[in-house]
Amino acid sequence: MSEKNRPEAPDPQDFLALDATLSAEEADIRDTVRAFADRELRPGVGDWFEEGTLPDPRGLARAFGKLGVLGMHLEGYGCAGAGAVSYGLACRELEAVDSGLRSFVSVQGSLAMFAIHRFGSEEQKNTWLPRMAAGEAIGCFGLTEPDSGSDPGSMRTRARRDGSDWVLDGTKMWITNGSVADVAVVWAATDEGVRGFVVPTDTPGFAANTVHRKLSLRASITSELVLEGVRLSGDAVLPGSSGLGSPLSCLNEARYGIVWGAVGAARACYTATLDYATTREQFGGPIAGFQLTQRKLADMVLDVNQAGLTAMRIGRLKEEGACHRNHISLGKFGNVAAAQRVARAARSLHGANGITLEYPVMRHMVNLETVATYEGTEEIHALSIGQAVTGVSAFR
Structure with missing residues (x-):
């Protein structure tokens, strides 16, 4: 093999040249998210971790919305409709700064927004998804409980019918974004099996308590959700949700x-x-x-x-x-x-x-x-x- 045709030595930062397989659009998303992370996130993340806080989460949500990464893999309702690899690249670049920052985006887009997008009514989708994609509303996802982690089927949170309404009682634990959320997707056991509910966090009986003294994921907001007699109208249930x-x-x-x-x-x-x-x-x-x-x-x-x-x-x-x-x-x-x-x-x-x-x-x-x-x-x-x-x- 002549020197002219000899392959170049591997790049220490991308040894297998994986990024060379990206499309132009995927590479642009990678570069855009990386530049945002370097400019807006990396300089402060050490202090945020040390202080155990995420300053100005609403400002951060709006910035993520402007960047286009909230629910970016979903179609319609203000979402970007990006491919799976593009979304993965965004997650990679955010977690290269800190896992807590990627968690913020994942919980918003892949848990709260995805649940509404997949199982919600058109009214629920139109009410919440455009605002959440723009970062104007923050969502959380309530599944895990204090005594129900790997076994979510043993959840104790219950939703019961009361006339045309639903009434929810229970506790959820380790909920990212919980105490700053505008809407919670809460999963509860019913006589019809496990169902999902869209719960505005200003509903009477709903409370969120921030978890402190964490030794991990400190640049992230983690909460306990408490639901005591939370009364919701009949259309609060995610109509497409059925079972665990x-x-x-x-x-x-x-x-x-x-x-x-x-x-x-x-x-x-x-x-x-x-x-x-x-x-x-x-x-x-x-x-x-x-x-x-x-x-x-x-x-x-x-x-x-x-x-x-x-x-x-x-x-x-x-x-x-x-x-x-x-x-x-x-x-x-x-x-x-x-x-x-x-x-x-x-x-x-x-x-x-x-x-x-x-x-x-x-x-x-x-x-x-x-x-x-x-x-x-x-x-x-x-x-x-x-x-x-x-x-x-x-x-x-």
């Missing part, structure tokens, strides 16, 4: 964003570590020259790029209408574990500096502890994959 499969299909949409988001977190840790290792000198040279450092970096490159391949393949399957929920389980199971390995190695290679907020690695590391748990724990996804390959369910 309805909220689980919403979770699947959110998990898809995590498949891509984990790649962003892993890439951020790897990139920070590569920069640190090539500039940090010990024993007369950069630590990047040590064999053990290079082995750790090689493992990180492998994990980042294999996770990226997984996300891209699942995204393309989704666009083809061929993505099964087990594909997404495999993506979340594998990509989050890969990101955790990268973050731990990054923390190690940064030495004592790795525990400070001057570098992003430990912030990502502790955030990924939450990412590994929400939208289905790694154990639940492992059992889903096991059932898919054996045909035998290990669930009770």
Whole structure:
């Protein structure tokens, strides 16, 4: 092979040249979200994490709305109708800054908006979706309860008929955006099975309490929802919702964003570590020259790029209408574990500096502890994959 035709050396930031497979539109979305994240989010996220807050969430929602990422994968009602890979790229770039910021967008678009879009009436869609897409209204998704996490079928929140109305009682826990939301999609057990309800948060009997003292996902608002005799008109129910499969299909949409988001977190840790290792000198040279450092970096490159391949393949399957929920389980199971390995190695290679907020690695590391748990724990996804390959369910 002549020197003229010899392939170029791999780009350390995109070793398998995955981004070269993007369409012009997808690349533009990647660049637009990345530039927004670098300009508006990255400078302040360390302080937000340290303070355990998300300042001006309504301003942030409007900024995300203007950017076009809220419900961007949905069609109509002010939504962009972007492809699955485009949405995944947006999640990747946001989580490269912080998991909490990607969660804000995921909960709004893939949980609250998706539920209304998939199961809502035309009146519900027209009332809420355009405002939510623009960031003028914030939504949350109430499924998890204090005693009902991986087993949502055991939920205690009840909705009962009272004439033509519905009355809801119960508690939801670990609800992102709950205490700043204008509308909550709440799932409750009824005599007809599990149903979804659109609950304006100014309804009497509805309260949201912010959860404090978190050690993970600190740049995010997490809440407890309390419903005491919340009376709703009959048209508050999501008419298309029926059974536990309805909220689980919403979770699947959110998990898809995590498949891509984990790649962003892993890439951020790897990139920070590569920069640190090539500039940090010990024993007369950069630590990047040590064999053990290079082995750790090689493992990180492998994990980042294999996770990226997984996300891209699942995204393309989704666009083809061929993505099964087990594909997404495999993506979340594998990509989050890969990101955790990268973050731990990054923390190690940064030495004592790795525990400070001057570098992003430990912030990502502790955030990924939450990412590994929400939208289905790694154990639940492992059992889903096991059932898919054996045909035998290990669930009770």
